[in-house]
Amino acid sequence: MNLKQIQKLQEILPEINKQYHRQVYVHDSKDGKTVLGFSEQHDIPYINLNIEFSRLLKGIPQTRRLYKVTDFFNKTINSYTENTICIDYYELLFDPSLSVNPFDLFKNASRNKTLVIALRGKLTEQEFIHAEPVHPEYTKFPIHGTLVIK
Numbered sequence: 001m002n003l004k005q006i007q008k009l010q011e012i013l014p015e016i017n018k019q020y021h022r023q024v025y026v027h028d029s030k031d032g033k034t035v036l037g038f039s040e041q042h043d044i045p046y047i048n049l050n051i052e053f054s055r056l057l058k059g060i061p062q063t064r065r066l067y068k069v070t071d072f073f074n075k076t077i078n079s080y081t082e083n084t085i086c087i088d089y090y091e092l093l094f095d096p097s098l099s100v101n102p103f104d105l106f107k108n109a110s111r112n113k114t115l116v117i118a119l120r121g122k123l124t125e126q127e128f129i130h131a132e133p134v135h136p137e138y139t140k141f142p143i144h145g146t147l148v149i150k
Contacts, residue, residue, distance in 0.1 A: 001037035002028070008149050009038050009116065013084070016114055016147065023110035025119040025128075025148045035118040039086040044116070049090040052076050066099045077109045088118040094130055094137040103128075103141050119148065 005026055016022050028034045039046035056072045057065050073093075077085060093102040106115055122129040123143070131138040 001033040005034045005149050006038050006041065010042075012147070012149075013114070013116075017083070021107055021110045022114040023106055023117060023147070024115070025117050025143075025146060027123050027148055027150045028118045028120060032118070032120065035086045035088050035116055038116060042084075044084050044086050045080045045082050046086045046088065047076065048088055049073075049076070050092045051089070053092050062097060066097065069093070069098045069100050070105065073105050074109065077113055077115075080113070082113075084114040084116065086116045086118075090117075091120075091130075091137075094139060096136055101141075123148065123150065 005028070009024065009026065012024065016024050026034050026038075036046055038044070053069070053072060053076075056076075057068065060068055087106070090102055092098075093100055093105070106117055109115060119128060121131070126142060126144065128141045128143055129139075130141070
């Protein structure tokens with residue numbers, strides 16, 4: 001757990017709550033517990049999306065999953081009454097068969113809830129990189145205009 005990142009989150013959360021898109025990414029590549037620690041310290045719901053989506057998608061044929069993923073995501077987020085939610089472990093959303101951009105899902109949901117999102121992987125000044133170039137889930141996402149705590 002990175003205490004400096006948690007302190008920074010505490011400081012900027014009130015300002016994030018005033019924005020139209022209320023989301024902040026926490027680059028958590030070293031120990032991977034910062035978002036979980038923040039959630040526990042502040043009694044904020046913590047969602048491991050890989051576990052939630054594995055349960056929800058288990059009974060759905062793979063060819064039909066891409067039609068359900070956005071609806072499942074929105075239902076999962078909206079099942080919490082709290083205004084702030086911590087999101088972690090969402091690598092399943094990068095599966096090419098789902099045809100979804102996880103960052104678009106987060107951005108759309110952040111109009112209604114404040115999202116504190118763990119960002120695992122490589123981060124450059126311009127983009128977030130998920131997976132290695134030879135991997136089928138390899139994706140680059142621009143981070144311009146996105147709040148990232150490093």
